[in-house]
Amino acid sequence: MKKLIYTVLFTISSFLLIGCGIYGFTGGDVGNAKTIQVDFFPNQAQLIEPTLSQQFTNELQDLFTRQTNLTLTPNNGDLHFSGEITSYRIAPMSATSAQTSAQNRLTITVNVRYINNTDEKKDFEKSFSFYSDYPATSQLTGSVQEAAFEEIIDRITQDIFNASVGKW
Incomplete structure (x- = not known):
């Protein structure tokens, strides 16, 4: 019986907190x-991967529409993100005893300009970067490339979310 009472009280308080705007479980503070x-x-990097720009843009849009109640608009948004992919680099990371590469690292860097039209103090321009390691015996194509892009884009878009509206 106590368990039922606690469950009901928790549920009611959760709805009250969310409904009153005190707290949102997504962690995004979008203000007004x-x-x-x-x-x-x-993609303005020296080495260009044709699908990267579209994939990154779509993932950033999807993250914000999934984790906030914001409506995506093509212009005059209250929150505005722009920028460019500035670096796409593949480098050897570790060597074997035969002095060949055992592992390669793909690093992607994105420059982001964030404008908050409801609170200009939160505006910023910042670079975000992340990497993914893969075996040197593999080519950066197909499933290896997809896995690397997914890991890197997920991390960079989450970092952008946290820097702009996340209060972590």
Whole structure:
């Protein structure tokens, strides 16, 4: 019986906290913002992967629409993200006894400009970077490339979310 009472009290208090706007379980503090604009992030790195720009832009848009109640708009968003992919680099990371590479690292860097039209103190321009290691015996194509892109893009978009509206 006690367990039932605690469950009911927890449920009611959770709805009250969320309904009153005190706390949201997504961790995103969007303030008074209602819309978000995410511009296309062109790849301006020396080495260009054709699908990376579109994939990154879509993932950033998806993250914000999933984790906040913001509406995606093509222009005049309350929160506005723009920028470019500035680096796409593959480098050997560890060597074998035969002095060949045992592991390679793909590193992607994205420069982001964030404008909060409801609170200008939160604006920033910042670079975000992450990497993924893969065996040197593999080519960066197919499933190896997909796994690397997924890991890197997930981390960078989450870092952008945390820097802009996450209060962690």
